[in-house]
Amino acid sequence: MLCQRLLTRVLQTRAFSTAPTLSYEYIITETKGEKNNVGFIKLNRFKALNALCSPLMTEVSEALTGFETDPKIGAVVITGSDRAFAAGADIGEMQNMEFPEVYTKQFLTKWSFLKQARKPVIAAVNGFALGGGCEVAMMCDIIYAGEKAFFGQPEINLGVIPGAGGTQRLVRAIGKSKAMEMVLTGEKMSAQDAEKAGLVSKVFPVEEVVGEAIKLGERIAGMSKVAAAMAKECVNAADNLSLDEGERLEKRMFHSLFACKDQKIGMTAFLEKKQPEWTDS
Missing domain, CATH: 1.10.12.10 (Lyase 2-enoyl-coa Hydratase, Chain  A, domain 2)
Structure with a gap:
């Protein structure tokens, strides 16, 4: 009985209440791997450099819900395009927001569904992972990066600060001094420097990073x-x-x-x- 309760806890989570949908506007979902045991989410706002608008993040939440509750899936890979994993939160969506709206609606708070996932989530990052894109990558459990990827928290250039955990997770990943420099200047970090600093697990050629992330997902999905x-x-x-x-x-x-x-x-x-x-x- 104890193990059954533990298994139920693993495969279910109260944080996810939205039923998964079969088709999406802003993302593409598939299952990958020889045993189709790796969930795959591809951000698909190509012209907007995968800017993270609220509808896109809702779709990611729904897709992740489906993979979380599917007993065949043992890991999930999230990626973007070769040009951008995600270039940040959607500035056009945020520009005219006022304090009462962002406060009462808890803007960005619901992004925490990513860190609440029980199954391991791997970010496969090519191109820019800036602002919210960097924060989403850091919410994942493992980051694989393409050799031309860049990470950064450039919110200071917009007169704001990171709002989805960037100041907290970046410090834990790379230390206070480097994190402070990036947050206060908006300076970007290359994939190679991110690997040296501990933000990224491994760096691969651009055309290989997604495949390597899926291989890692398969390896993890092959465990208990x-x-x-x-x-x-x-x-x-x-x-x-x-x-x-x-x-x-x-x-x-x-x-x-x-x-x-x-x-x-x-x-x-x-x-x-x-x-x-x-x-x-």
Whole structure:
């Protein structure tokens, strides 16, 4: 019973209440991989450099909801075009907004659905990932970048600051000094520098980054979904917990997995030198 409750927690989330749709205006969705076990979301506002308007983000939320609740999907890849992952939030949408509107409607707050996803999410970034685009990439669990990608938080040039977690996640990713410089000047960081700083996991040629992200998604999707979700939860918790609190959470999760079939399957397969056949239970 304990493992069944854990599995239910992995495959469902109260944060997602919108049913997925089959077609979209601003994104393209598919399943990828030899086993069709990787969800794929492509931002598709090409002429606007994938500017992140509210309808686009609603569609991403709906698509991610569908992948979250699909038991076949073990990971999700989000990408844009070769020219731009996303060049920022839609300035045309924001320009004439007033304080009461952005405050009462909690503008940008709902973007947090990305960080609440239980299944691992990989950003495959080519071109510009600026402003909201950089923030969306940082909300993902792993970033793979094309060699011509650029990251930045240029909101200061518009008389505002990052509003979807940029000041917080950038500090955690690359440290205070580099983050402060980028936020206060709007200066961009190349893919190569982003890899050195720890913002990006790996850099690939432009034409390879999406394929490599899908391969990574396939590898993750081939693991026990219960264990993968718990591992993700523990790693993400490290930002908000002390070391002692984080270790307590990790131990609790580790112990919980001994109530699941996959723990027995994995350890038995290791000792018998076989490939495990996960049941995700």
